[in-house]
Amino acid sequence: MSITDKLKGLVAAVQPQYEEGDRRAITIAISSQKGGVGKTTTAVNLGSALCYFHNKKVLVVDLDPQGHVEKSLGSLIYEGIEYTPISKVLAAKKGNILDCVIRTELENLHITPGDKNLIETETILGSRIGKEFIMNQALATARTHYDFIFFDCPPSLGNLTLNALVSSDFVLIPCEMSVLAFEGVSDLLETFQEVSEKLNPKLEVMGVLFTRFDSRNITMNELITENMKKYFDGRIFKASIAINTAINKSQLDGRPIFQFAPSSTGSINYQALATEVLQLVKKQSPTQDRRQARSA
Ligand SMILES: Nc1ncnc2c1ncn2[C@@H]1O[C@H](COP(=O)(O)OP(=O)(O)OP(=O)(O)O)[C@@H](O)[C@H]1O
Numbered sequence: 001m002s003i004t005d006k007l008k009g010l011v012a013a014v015q016p017q018y019e020e021g022d023r024r025a026i027t028i029a030i031s032s033q034k035g036g037v038g039k040t041t042t043a044v045n046l047g048s049a050l051c052y053f054h055n056k057k058v059l060v061v062d063l064d065p066q067g068h069v070e071k072s073l074g075s076l077i078y079e080g081i082e083y084t085p086i087s088k089v090l091a092a093k094k095g096n097i098l099d100c101v102i103r104t105e106l107e108n109l110h111i112t113p114g115d116k117n118l119i120e121t122e123t124i125l126g127s128r129i130g131k132e133f134i135m136n137q138a139l140a141t142a143r144t145h146y147d148f149i150f151f152d153c154p155p156s157l158g159n160l161t162l163n164a165l166v167s168s169d170f171v172l173i174p175c176e177m178s179v180l181a182f183e184g185v186s187d188l189l190e191t192f193q194e195v196s197e198k199l200n201p202k203l204e205v206m207g208v209l210f211t212r213f214d215s216r217n218i219t220m221n222e223l224i225t226e227n228m229k230k231y232f233d234g235r236i237f238k239a240s241i242a243i244n245t246a247i248n249k250s251q252l253d254g255r256p257i258f259q260f261a262p263s264s265t266g267s268i269n270y271q272a273l274a275t276e277v278l279q280l281v282k283k284q285s286p287t288q289d290r291r292q293a294r295s296a
């Protein structure tokens, strides 16, 4: 083999496995340490609404060992697709999140499937140098392939959530309209402040999203809204998600709410949220939006 051939071989070996795309993803962590407040429901339905109604290319990264994203979209997932589990990619020295991605039947909606081993990843990450930046590094190429990347975070503020916050432009906080609403929000607010001061200065609260909203509970709704305003004034979504059994049924059926019950309140609420998210993003980065419009 000539020296030129050897050099060619070396160059090929260090070339990235994936080509760069021409998009620049907006990354959003959906987080609350309180369980069952609608994080997964929001990741799946907001993500699919952006594909379905707005032609955006979306990746939903499941960081919860429970693997509910895959279950919630089960009917749209082809069987037998090969991928690398996300726990392996996060444990590798130079992992690439694109190795974990699978397509769904909904064009332009991709996900990373559930991975029970993420329970151990939480601990493994703890002993790694630069543990907060591992997802951010693994995400570099993926950022150029999508318009939006959502992280469905586990109900805790451990290393996986920290990685999601460090990799994100925004955090979206689902908040159930119950007396325990603050449980999921106050600690997250503290973590958010620390992350934005020390690790990711560009991180912003996109908004608090009221979920399982029941308009009949007037006193409770007013109380929670007033309290939330003290912390997040101007950062509460106009859209809210009403309590709606069709949402629950659609998750059991493994489809986004728009396919399962297109005219349901849940479908209408998540469409309104998608529109609001696009407006907020446009306000924040008009240059980027123009660039995206050009490349569409
Ligand atoms: N607006 C709603 N109306 C009725 N049911 C809902 C609504 N939002 C979510 N649910 C149901 O509530 C349950 C919990 O929702 P979800 O899994 O999205 O919460 P989560 O915050 O992701 O939970 P975890 O913390 O365990 O990950 C699910 O069964 C879901 O179908």
Ligand SMILES: [Mg+2]
Pocket (backbone or CB within 6 Å): 039, 040, 041, 064, 068, 152, 153
């Ligand atoms: Mg969940």
